[in-house]
Amino acid sequence: MDEKSNNNRDRGIDARRRRLIKTAAVAAASLMMAGSDVALAGTTSGKRRGRRFVMVVDVDKCYGCYACVVACAHENNVPIGVFRTWIERYVKPDGTVVFVPKQCNHCDNPSCVEVCPVGATYVNEDGIVLVNDEICIGCGACIQNCPYGARFFNPIKGVADKCTFCSHRIYQDLLPACVEACPTGARIFGSLEDEESEVSKLLRSTKTEQLKKWTGNEPQIFYKGLPGEANT
Amino acid sequence: MVLEVMFGRLEELGNVFPNEVAYDYSVGGVVWRFLIVLYPFFTGLIAGSFVVSSLAYGLGYKRYYRVAGLALLLTASLMVVPLFPMAELTQPGRAPEIFTRPHITSSEMYPGISPMAVFGVVYLAYLILLIFEVLFTFRADMARRAAETGGLIYRIFSLGRGYDEASVSLDRKIVKALAIIGIPLAATFHAYVGFLFSSVKARVLWMDTLIPVHFLTSAIFSGTALVVVAYYLAGKLSREEVDLDIVRGLGWIMLWALLVSLGLEIVSEAARTYYRLPASGFEYYEELVSRLAVRDIYYILSAVILVALLIPKLRNDVRILLPVSILSLLQVAMYRWMIITTPQLLSRTNAGFLHYSVEAHEVRLAIGIVALMGLIFLVLTWIFPWNGYYATHRDELEGVGSHG
Numbered sequence: 001m002d003e004k005s006n007n008n009r010d011r012g013i014d015a016r017r018r019r020l021i022k023t024a025a026v027a028a029a030s031l032m033m034a035g036s037d038v039a040l041a042g043t044t045s046g047k048r049r050g051r052r053f054v055m056v057v058d059v060d061k062c063y064g065c066y067a068c069v070v071a072c073a074h075e076n077n078v079p080i081g082v083f084r085t086w087i088e089r090y091v092k093p094d095g096t097v098v099f100v101p102k103q104c105n106h107c108d109n110p111s112c113v114e115v116c117p118v119g120a121t122y123v124n125e126d127g128i129v130l131v132n133d134e135i136c137i138g139c140g141a142c143i144q145n146c147p148y149g150a151r152f153f154n155p156i157k158g159v160a161d162k163c164t165f166c167s168h169r170i171y172q173d174l175l176p177a178c179v180e181a182c183p184t185g186a187r188i189f190g191s192l193e194d195e196e197s198e199v200s201k202l203l204r205s206t207k208t209e210q211l212k213k214w215t216g217n218e219p220q221i222f223y224k225g226l227p228g229e230a231n232t
Numbered sequence: 233m234v235l236e237v238m239f240g241r242l243e244e245l246g247n248v249f250p251n252e253v254a255y256d257y258s259v260g261g262v263v264w265r266f267l268i269v270l271y272p273f274f275t276g277l278i279a280g281s282f283v284v285s286s287l288a289y290g291l292g293y294k295r296y297y298r299v300a301g302l303a304l305l306l307t308a309s310l311m312v313v314p315l316f317p318m319a320e321l322t323q324p325g326r327a328p329e330i331f332t333r334p335h336i337t338s339s340e341m342y343p344g345i346s347p348m349a350v351f352g353v354v355y356l357a358y359l360i361l362l363i364f365e366v367l368f369t370f371r372a373d374m375a376r377r378a379a380e381t382g383g384l385i386y387r388i389f390s391l392g393r394g395y396d397e398a399s400v401s402l403d404r405k406i407v408k409a410l411a412i413i414g415i416p417l418a419a420t421f422h423a424y425v426g427f428l429f430s431s432v433k434a435r436v437l438w439m440d441t442l443i444p445v446h447f448l449t450s451a452i453f454s455g456t457a458l459v460v461v462a463y464y465l466a467g468k469l470s471r472e473e474v475d476l477d478i479v480r481g482l483g484w485i486m487l488w489a490l491l492v493s494l495g496l497e498i499v500s501e502a503a504r505t506y507y508r509l510p511a512s513g514f515e516y517y518e519e520l521v522s523r524l525a526v527r528d529i530y531y532i533l534s535a536v537i538l539v540a541l542l543i544p545k546l547r548n549d550v551r552i553l554l555p556v557s558i559l560s561l562l563q564v565a566m567y568r569w570m571i572i573t574t575p576q577l578l579s580r581t582n583a584g585f586l587h588y589s590v591e592a593h594e595v596r597l598a599i600g601i602v603a604l605m606g607l608i609f610l611v612l613t614w615i616f617p618w619n620g621y622y623a624t625h626r627d628e629l630e631g632v633g634s635h636g
Contacts, residue, residue, distance in 0.1 A: 048340050082259055086250045111433055114344025117351070118326075119335040122342055137329055138322025140263035141348055147434040149249025149580050152260035158322040215433055232247065232581035 047108060049127035052192040052220075053165055055179070056202050057101055059225040061186035064089060064099035071181030072103075075166060082152045084163040085178050090230050100230040101187065103178070104129060104150035104163035105211060105219030112142035112151060121160065126191075127220065128165045136160050147215045148232075165189075246516065246584030253586065262576045262588040264320070270598055271316040272425045272447060273568045274605075279422035279448065280455010282307045282362075282414060284482070289369065290411030294626075295481050301369060301623040302466055303459045305616060307418075308366050309609035311359055312601065314351075319597045331356070347431050350424055358417045365410040366616065367391065372400045373620030385615060400622060422451050429572065436582060437517065437575030440504075446496045446571075453489035454564035456482050457557035464554050472619055480548045486560065487541040494534060497567075520578055520585055527574075530566045537563055 064087055072078060072085045085103035092098060106129050113121050113129060120135035121142055131142075136159035143151045143160060154161035166176035170189075174180070179189045190199035199222075202208075208222035211231055223230075251260035258265060281303040287293045288300035296303075318327045334349035335342055367389065375390035377383065393399045426444035433439065460482050467474040504517075521527055537560055546552045577586050617623070 047343075081256075083250050088247075109343060111344075113342060115346045115348060115431070116335055116342075117346045117348035118329040118333050119342050119346075123340070125341075135326070135329065135333075136323065137326040139317070139348065140320075140322075141346070141428075143260055143263050144432050144576075145434050147580060149251050149260060152251040153258070153263075153322055155256070155259060229247075229583075232249075232583065 048125075049108065049123070050193065051126040053106070053126055053128055053170065054190065054192050054199050054203075054220045054222065055103075055165075055176075056188045056199050056206075056208060056222045056224060058186045058188070059098060059100055059223055059227070059230075061184040062087070062099040062101055062182075063184065064097070065183060067181040067183060068101060068178035068187065071177040072163075075169070075177035076164070078161075079154060079156050082154065082161070084150075084161070088230060090227055092227065098227050098230065100223070100226065101178075102148065102150070102211075103221065104146075104165075105148055105217065105221045106163075106165060108218035108220060109216060111145040111147065111215065111217055115141040115145045117141065124167070128167055129162070130164055130167065131160050131162060133157055133159050147212045147217065148219070246579070247581045248579040248584035248586060249581060252579055257586060257588055261579075261586045262573065264572060264576065265588065266590045266594040267316045267320045267598060267601075269565075269569050269572045270601075271313060272422070272572070273454070273565050274310055274313040274316065275422045275425050276447060276451030276564065276568070277455050277458050278307050278310045278313060279418040279451040280453065280457075281310075281459050282418040282455070283452055284456055284459045284485070286411040286415050286418075288626075289365075289407050290415060292408075293481075295478060297626050298475050298478055298619070298624050299459055299463045299482070301616075301620060302462055302618040303455075304362075304366060304369055305609065305612045305618055306458060306462055308362050309612050310605055311362060312604055312608065314355060315601045315604070316598070319601065347424065347428050354417070354421050354424060358414070358421045361410055361414050361417060365407060365414065366612075368403045368406045368410070369623050370616040370620055371403050372622035373617050375399070376622070377617075389615070395622065403622075404626065419448055423448050429575075434580050435575045435578075437504075437578055440500055442496050442500045443571065446493060446500065449489055449493040449496060450564050450567055453486055453493055454561055456485045456489065457560035457564075460486075460553060460557040461561070464550065466613075466618055470619065474550060476548070476550060479550045479553055483541060483547040483553050486557070487547065490534075490538060490541060490560075494538065516578060516583060516585070520574065524570075524574065526566055526570060530563065530570060533559060533563045533566070 066087060068085055069083065069087060073080075073083075076084060078084050085101060088100045088102060090098045090100065106127060108127065110121075110123065110129050113123060117139060118135055118137055120137070121129065121131045124130055138153065138159055140153070140160070143153065146162075151160055151162045153159070166174075166178075169176060176187075176189055179187045188198050188202060190197035192200055192203070194200060202224075203222060206224055208224050209226045209231065210219045210222060211226075212219070249260070253261055284296060285300040285303035285307065288296040289304075314327075318324050321327060330349065331352040334352050335346040336349050338344055371389065371391055371393070372395040374386050375393060375395040378386035378390045379394070423444040426447035429435075429438045430440055430443040460479060463478070463482075464474055466472075537556055540546045540552060540556045546556075573588055577588060578584075579586055
């Protein structure tokens with residue numbers, strides 16, 4: 001009886017193994033056929049995010065002219081001394097200089113929205129993280145919880161402020177001011193919902209990185225050619 | 233400036249985000265400042281002194297009956313503590329929003345639950361409990377005064393009943409229930425403040441699950457120290473004999489709370505040396521703490537207090553315990569300073585420092601709020617007798633009650 005049961009168990013294991021191998025083969029095949037879906041895996045969650053606006057930043061194309069910073073400040077009336085977008089400068093050991101444009105990452109799982117005690121900051125229907133100036137009490141919780149230093153107190157309005165992806169422009173079918181101002185096309189903006197958009201194609205075809213992935217925020221700004229020390 | 237020498241001046245160093253330093257440090261760098269340091273310090277005093285009063289009223293430690301009323305009034309007078317974070321808001325006029333539209337449900341637009349939003353529920357529940365506990369603790373004394381003087385205030389606070397044995401024993405039951413329910417509520421009220429910090433994932437140095445627990449133990453330590461100071465002063469001012477037995481008991485509580493508190497701190501600090509902070513964060517952290525004079529002063533002070541409390545001869549002498557208690561309050565305030573400002577001095581890039589020193593307007597606001605607390609305490613002690621017979625001599629009353 002023992003032998004029989006052993007045989008049965010072995011057969012069971014074999015069957016399971018076979019099933020596993022079959023699944024793995026199917027998975028591998030589908031991976032090869034639909035590599036695009038895997039590339040987009042980090043950008044999609046189960047959440048309802050409408051048009052899902054994202055930005056791809058090609059670090060190699062940025063040469064640090066600050067046109068985006070100026071355009072942003074001009075477009076959004078950002079007070080002097082605080083920044084909705086900025087450019088970080090890094091020098092590699094071989095002496096080459098790398099410029100990394102940064103801004104709010106419009107995270108899919110934003111830690112700033114999570115901690116707002118009054119729900120003044122929210123994710124809009126297209127995945128953009130916004131602040132309602134009329135409700136914000138100015139406790140600073142969102143500023144503390146942003147791992148990217150993208151939020152600040154607006155010294156004029158006295159509320160938390162941040163990049164809005166120029167929501168007033170993009171819903172008029174214009175590009176964000178920083179994207180439009182960039183002379184080299186280092187910033188590419190678009191909707192992930194549209195599979196034919198430039199960002200969707202780029203994310204399918206190129207290797208990109210997100211900042212501070214360990215926070216679990218799932219940032220929606222994708223960097224191409226990001227130097228390691230700039231991942232802050 | 234003295235404060236800068238005391239708390240260490242750091243020049244900006246390394247890689248920091250522009251929003252952390254530009255314009256003003258409070259814009260995006262050290263956002264939670266001096267008033268936020270005082271907030272957990274005073275909620276700690278609230279929790280600690282409430283525990284002392286609950287030891288007597290709730291858990292029946294007869295030794296502490298004489299100070300229980302005073303500890304309760306202290307707790308109640310510190311309940312304006314939310315003024316500290318409120319004064320720090322950039323929109324203080326919108327502070328009530330935290331009660332009216334708390335972010336305590338998760339949805340697509342508002343993912344997550346805000347720990348800060350829990351404030352409204354916890355604070356209101358605790359405040360209501362405290363009001364009722366104060367009313368019923370001193371009700372019999374009020375009734376006796378009403379009978380003696382006929383004053384309107386006394387008649388109101390006697391709640392229309394007398395001070396006969398049945399009424400007093402009913403009060404005692406109500407207060408006992410409130411005191412026992414109050415302990416977890418007070419602990420929650422204070423520990424959730426610690427959780428506000430340990431839940432901030434962007435600051436690697438706040439990622440310490442021991443913060444709420446450590447807050448609680450140091451709260452019991454500082455709350456007891458406050459009761460010692462207040463009891464001594466109140467005794468001297470009202471020309472009542474200071475019961476040395478109580479002071480010894482309080483010294484004993486302080487010793488244990490300090491031991492646990494320091495133990496937790498060592499565990500926290502030791503664990504931190506094993507963290508792998510990103511972007512050479514640990515080197516920056518070590519550099520950061522080595523520059524902060526407040527840290528060295530804190531550890532020296534802790535050692536002095538620990539030695540004074542460990543030696544029974546010193547602990548049992550009220551002339552020693554009194555200055556030690558005042559130093560203990562300072563030590564806990566310094567701990568709160570360290571736990572709240574130091575992690576914010578390390579930039580969120582984990583590769584740079586920021587700078588922070590207390591500003592004059594913050595000190596002015598703090599003095600105003602502390603003065604308001606003192607005023608409320610004076611009014612409360614003027615209305616309610618801190619050493620009222622029925623409130624603080626229950627051990628004798630219980631003796632009477634058991635016979636009759």
